[in-house]
Structures are given as C-alpha cells and as structure tokens.
Amino acid sequence: MRSLFRIVPFILALTLAACGGGGGGGGGEPTAPAFSPEPSAVYSPGGPPEFWVTDDPVKGEGNLYHFYLVTEENGATVSLAESDDLPIPGDGVVRWTPAGVTIKKNRAYQWRWSVTDAKGTTDSESHLFYVRDRSGGEAIAPRQNGYLDLTRASTPTLAAFNVLSVAGASVTYDFQLFADEAMTLLIGAGVGVPQLDGQVATSWTVTQAELRMAGQIAPDGSTGALREGATYWWRVRYTVNGTGGAWQGPYVFTVKNLCDISGTLWAEYPTEWTTIRECDLLVNIDPEEAMGPPSAHGFMSQEQPGSGYISIDYSGKLGIEMGKTVFDGPGDDLRVWEYVSSEWLEVYAGPSENGPWYSMGKALCPEFCDFDLGVTGLRYARWFRIVSLVNPFDPGRKCYQTAGPDIDAIKALRYTTAPEQCQ
Numbered sequence: 001m002r003s004l005f006r007i008v009p010f011i012l013a014l015t016l017a018a019c020g021g022g023g024g025g026g027g028g029e030p031t032a033p034a035f036s037p038e039p040s041a042v043y044s045p046g047g048p049p050e051f052w053v054t055d056d057p058v059k060g061e062g063n064l065y066h067f068y069l070v071t072e073e074n075g076a077t078v079s080l081a082e083s084d085d086l087p088i089p090g091d092g093v094v095r096w097t098p099a100g101v102t103i104k105k106n107r108a109y110q111w112r113w114s115v116t117d118a119k120g121t122t123d124s125e126s127h128l129f130y131v132r133d134r135s136g137g138e139a140i141a142p143r144q145n146g147y148l149d150l151t152r153a154s155t156p157t158l159a160a161f162n163v164l165s166v167a168g169a170s171v172t173y174d175f176q177l178f179a180d181e182a183m184t185l186l187i188g189a190g191v192g193v194p195q196l197d198g199q200v201a202t203s204w205t206v207t208q209a210e211l212r213m214a215g216q217i218a219p220d221g222s223t224g225a226l227r228e229g230a231t232y233w234w235r236v237r238y239t240v241n242g243t244g245g246a247w248q249g250p251y252v253f254t255v256k257n258l259c260d261i262s263g264t265l266w267a268e269y270p271t272e273w274t275t276i277r278e279c280d281l282l283v284n285i286d287p288e289e290a291m292g293p294p295s296a297h298g299f300m301s302q303e304q305p306g307s308g309y310i311s312i313d314y315s316g317k318l319g320i321e322m323g324k325t326v327f328d329g330p331g332d333d334l335r336v337w338e339y340v341s342s343e344w345l346e347v348y349a350g351p352s353e354n355g356p357w358y359s360m361g362k363a364l365c366p367e368f369c370d371f372d373l374g375v376t377g378l379r380y381a382r383w384f385r386i387v388s389l390v391n392p393f394d395p396g397r398k399c400y401q402t403a404g405p406d407i408d409a410i411k412a413l414r415y416t417t418a419p420e421q422c423q
C-alpha cells in the first residue's frame with residue numbers, strides 16, 4: 001500500500017511532463033526521466049521557478065542527483081549555480097531551485113544534471129532554455145482596446161514584441177485577424193512569419209486578396225479595407241526552435257479617423273518600454289509615470305531619487321500614445337518633460353504603435369524640450385517614441401538609479417480639431 005502511494009505521484013509527474021510536449025524524450029519508455037525545463041522552453045523574466053527530474057524512488061534508492069546551470073556572457077560560458085547532492089524523494093521528483101541567481105531577460109541558459117549511483121556518475125545532455133524579453137510575444141500594434149488609423153485600413157498591420165534575440169534561436173510568429181469576438185470569421189492569417197531581428201517587434205500585413213475574400217471592402221469599392229468604426233480581434237503566437245507557445249490575445253481594436261478621438265492633452269497610454277541591457281538598479285521603471293501632467297518630484301540624490309517619472313536607461317525606448325492626436329501647426333507641436341538632469345534624446349512620430357518612425361529631432365533635454373511634427377512629413381500623429389541617444393556599453397555608462405532620460409510627461413502643444421485633418 002505504501003509503495004503504491006509513492007509510485008502514483010511519480011507516474012502523474014511523468015504524464016504531466018509528457019503532456020507538455022517536446023521534453024522528456026520518453027516516448028512511452030517509463031525508464032527515461034521526464035524533466036523541466038524542456039528543450040527550447042521560453043520563460044518570463046525571472047523564470048523558470050524550478051528545475052526537476054523524475055526518477056523511480058524505489059529503484060533509485062540511494063542515487064544522488066546534482067544540477068548545474070550555466071549561461072554565456074561576453075562569449076564565455078559562465079557557471080551560475082549548482083545544487084547539493086540530492087536524493088530522490090518519495091514522490092519521485094528531484095527538485096532544485098537555484099538560490100541567489102538572477103535569471104535575466106532575453107538570454108539563453110543551459111542546464112544539466114548528473115546521477116551518482118553504485119556504478120559511478122552519469123551526466124545528462126545539456127538542455128537549452130530561454131528567458132524572453134520583458135513583453136516578448138505580446139501585442140504592440142494595434143494595442144488592446146486601441147486604434148487603427150482609417151488611412152491604413154487597406155493595409156492593416158499587426159505587430160508583436162520580439163520574444164528574444166539570442167544567437168542560434170530561430171523565432172517565428174503566427175498572426176490571425178478576425179471580424180468577430182468568437183474568432184470564427186477569419187479575415188487573414190500570417191503563418192511562420194520570421195522575426196525581424198534588431199527590431200523591437202515583428203509585424204505582418206493582411207493582404208488585399210485576404211481583405212476582399214473576407215468581404216472587407218472600402219465603401220467606394222476601390223480597395224479591400226477594414227471598415228471605419230468597426231471592431232476587430234487579433235491574436236499572435238511565437239515558435240522558438242520549432243516549439244510553439246500559446247496564443248496571446250485576442251486583442252481588440254477599432255478602425256478610426258484619428259481626428260475623431262478626443263482625449264487629454266497628455267500622453268495617455270504607454271505602448272512600449274524596451275531596453276538593450278538589464279539594469280537592475282533603476283528605481284523608477286513604471287511607464288505610467290510618464291502619463292498625464294508633469295508630476296516628478298523629490299529628487300535628492302541617486303539614493304533618494306524621488307518619483308513621478310520613468311528612467312528609461314541608456315539607449316532605452318519609451319513609446320506612448322497621446323490623448324489627443326497631435327497636429328502639425330506653426331512651430332513646435334509636442335513637449336517632453338525630463339527630470340533629474342539634462343539628457344540626450346531623440347523623439348520620433350509614427351502612424352502606429354510600431355511606427356514606422358520619423359525623427360522629430362534630437363535634443364539635450366533640460367527640464368523640457370519641444371519638437372516639430374512638420375520635420376517628419378506627417379501632418380498628424382498619435383504615437384511617439386522617445387529614445388536615449390547614449391550607448392550603455394560606452395565607458396562610464398554604468399547602470400545606476402536614474403540611468404538614461406527620466407521622462408515625466410509629454411504634452412500635445414497642437415492637436416487636431418476636425419476630421420478632415422486626418423484624411
């Protein structure tokens with residue numbers, strides 16, 4: 001009776017692992033160990049929570065497991081942690097949680113284990129897993145409950161944040177766009193879209209043929225196009241080295257004349273904050289702090305940096321959507337408030353959350369700095385990106401509490417007032 005209770009959780013663990021797909025390599029062989037993380041598994045920053053291997057606690061009584069975790073840093077293999085010698089517990093799952101290890105985003109890790117029994121020590125293969133970028137695999141454009149510019153309705157483009165950019169990792173995406181919430185009326189689908197390496201996101205555009213086949217046609221019949229005022233749903237999933245993740249979404253958006261949207265004069269919605277390094281010392285990292293009117297206050301020192309702003313790190317990118325759609329009037333059209341100290345930054349405007357981006361110019365920005373939409377060639381824009389112009393890998397550009405521009409607020413100095421301005 002007792003041994004039965006010890007075996008059942010072991011079989012359960014083995015079954016759960018097999019259901020996860022990919023790993024284990026058991027193929028019905030109960031003697032092969034199931035394990036986690038499975039090869040090419042993708043985790044959120046900070047993960048995986050635990051490493052484990054299953055073994056028969058009766059047959060393996062007296063055996064000792066030892067785990068190893070390594071990563072690559074600057075081209076060299078670095079040992080991050082190894083476990084004590086661990087016996088097989090009664091439930092047949094040998095577990096290990098590395099202590100004192102920071103699992104960083106956008107990175108490949110390798111782990112393995114060894115088993116020591118009466119005959120000696122046997123090493124497992126080395127298994128690769130990944131930790132994705134902060135928002136990797138999720139929607140950037142159109143955002144959840146966001147908008148597609150009516151002037152782009154005939155070329156609707158969907159975009160997801162890149163999952164990770166690690167040498168040797170093959171990353172593709174599947175996109176689907178639907179006309180209904182139940183996701184039965186498919187308008188178009190992108191399958192196996194290769195990741196745009198070196199970019200923040202990967203995008204896919206619905207074709208004219210797909211739009212016309214789905215009956216999505218402009219009122220004058222001239223082109224296939226999503227319909228003004230209509231709501232659509234989309235979803236995306238990534239595949240890394242042939243192992244697919246779950247669908248993200250569905251994300252809902254509305255096709256709008258952007259001049260018909262009335263919000264505040266301020267940035268209202270953060271669309272991205274991406275960095276190219278892990279800077280753990282940053283204190284104010286909530287993009288919401290750059291929404292609304294200026295509120296930064298209380299900076300005393302790096303140790304007492306105050307609040308009400310976001311430090312975007314050197315080379316960091318902060319994307320925002322304005323409450324009102326900014327319009328190119330005479331002179332400057334957008335003001336950015338910056339805190340702590342003057343920083344070099346460049347501001348871009350774009351026709352979606354994912355660009356394409358047109359520079360409004362560079363500035364060594366003190367308390368605030370102003371930008372002219374006119375230099376971009378765009379007459380109106382809702383989406384802007386603020387980029388730090390300093391390379392974090394230059395000497396003296398170490399990570400610290402307020403590294404990079406410290407963005408407090410963004411204001412529309414000029415904005416649209418009539419629908420014709422967005423046509």
Ligand SMILES: [Ca+2]
Pocket residue numbers: 327328329330331332333372373374
């Ligand atoms: Ca202007």
Ligand SMILES: [Ca+2]
Pocket residue numbers: 289290291292293294295296308309407408409
């Ligand atoms: Ca603020």
